[in-house]
Amino acid sequence: MSNTASSNRSVNGQPKRAILLVLDSFGVGASEDADRFGDVGSNTLGHIAQHCAEGRCETGRRGPLSLPNLGRLGLFHAAKASDDSISALNALSNEDHSELLGRYGFAKELSTGKDTSSGHWEMSGVPVFFDWSYFTEKTNSFPDELLQAIVNAGDLPGVLANCHASGTEIIARLGEEHMASGKPIIYTSADSVVQIAAHEECFGLERLLELCEKTRTILDHIPGLNVGRVIARPFVGSGPDDFVRTGNRRDYSVLPPEATLLDKLIESGGDVFSVGKIADIFAQQGISQRYKANGIEALFEQTLSALSNAGNNTLVFTNFVDFDSSYGHRRDVNGYAGALEAFDGMLPRLFDAMNENDVLLISADHGCDPTWPGSDHTREHVPVLAYGKTLTPANLGKRESFADIGQSLAGFFGLEALPYGESFLALSGDTTI
Structure with a gap:
């Protein structure tokens, strides 16, 4: 109706x-x-x-x-x-x-x-x-199968972090090593996420976004994993004192x-x-x-x-x-x-x-x-x-x-009623509805 x-x-x-x-x-x-x-x-x-x-x-x-x-x-x-x-x-x-x-x-x-x-x-x-998949271990958070697939897909020399972390803290701690080695910083949190941080200039923004797209595809094909988002975390700066995340963040979500x-x-x-x-x-x-x-x-x-x-x-x-x-x-x-x-x-x-x-x-x-x-x-x-x-x-x-x-x-908007929820706009006296 x-x-x-x-x-x-x-x-x-x-x-x-x-x-x-x-x-x-x-x-x-x-x-x-x-x-x-x-x-x-x-x-x-x-x-x-x-x-x-x-x-x-x-x-x-x-x-x-x-x-x-x-x-x-x-x-x-x-x-x-x-x-x-x-x-x-x-x-x-x-x-x-x-x-x-x-x-x-x-x-x-x-x-x-x-x-x-x-x-x-x-x-x-x-x-x-349904339940999301979470990476609960505070260190060595990601399974080896996932990390190796990411390394292979991105033709990477390896990855850094592999742990739970605050985004700003992990960039300050590992940003210089990332810039020197070319290894992206991969970390997670209490959310169902894989976050990948990389320097926009040294690593490249487009390369980071492509790596995150590939990681989304990898996650979708590993049985038993149901991870909500892959988040690209680009940053700029020359060292821990001035590293800053940019507005070019991108989230790669599964479909509703x-x-x-x-x-x-x-x-x-x-x-x-x-x-x-x-x-x-x-x-x-x-x-x-x-x-x-x-x-x-x-x-x-x-x-x-x-x-x-x-x-x-x-x-x-x-x-x-x-x-x-x-x-x-x-x-x-x-x-x-x-x-x-x-x-x-x-x-x-x-x-x-x-x-x-x-x-x-x-x-x-x-x-x-x-x-x-x-x-x-x-x-x-x-x-x-x-x-x-x-x-x-x-x-x-x-x-x-x-x-x-x-x-x-x-x-x-005059749409078909959704399966869940009750409207709080359609009350008597409303002239906008």
Whole structure:
């Protein structure tokens, strides 16, 4: 049966568009099954807010966390509903937000993991119920069969690292040896990933990308391995003090197991504009145009650019990876707080760029509490915020799946209902739907 809450036609001569912003790793409190992951008590937003409220942000910023625009969308009300044990969140939710602009709630994850692919696929209507393969050994992490196949495919003199590592640390430690030997740096983490770092000039960017493509093919043909992503990690610089990763990162993902919201929108004649690494997460499938950028501000600018180019029935889908890669994994609480405040300050420009038919959704794919031990993601609820100029504000409460986001967008675009999720847009009084 068709999802009849929406029409494929423009309204009042204006295109009908949706913007989905994923603040990568922006969790709002441990999920009910967090004990399975060792994450009971984690809370990315809550612990950042508490850290700021207690005056522990010693560099880069001062004072309580200030997110007025996200607050007006209902972020702190949603966060308090997810976890009311953190006093700083309670204080922020009690501030005067009498004129809330948006719909707000939080969602739990159905998928079995707490990784990027699972989170994004689930919010597009395809939860992940299978288990990924992980390389759990901290040293000598990869099987010899895999490493030898990579060496042969890339005609390499060998590889470096073969361990769990922080990307910036491993480049600082082994970057010079890599440049001298020609051996790429291959490492992993608690995610289902093979990461390959190489110097853009000494090794070559195109050579690195080709090596990662070959590694993806190798993984897909080794029985028993189900690895989510191969990530190319190019860097530049002359030594440990100035090595820096570039914006030419590329993720090589397996395809989602079923057709996603993105596929269905494309099939209906609509468009999906990928901003940042969205296209990589979906293995380039279900994408009309790609907008690449490096850094939160640049990604936001590209989002605005994509929206300005978007016609009727277009989804602008953006991933803000830096919240995760630059601050969450690096356990940089101060940096995370400052980045959230910078993002919040950009939102009014997006509000102004939206027409009366547009809808904005803001969420996350998992948590990555920067106060938590280790450097892994954390199993958390994610915020679900919705805004439209004619969308009535409402408390959405707890959502039983990230797939509610995809189902809501399916209804918005007039698509067939997806197998999972319930819409939070099709409420009485909505004139944009």
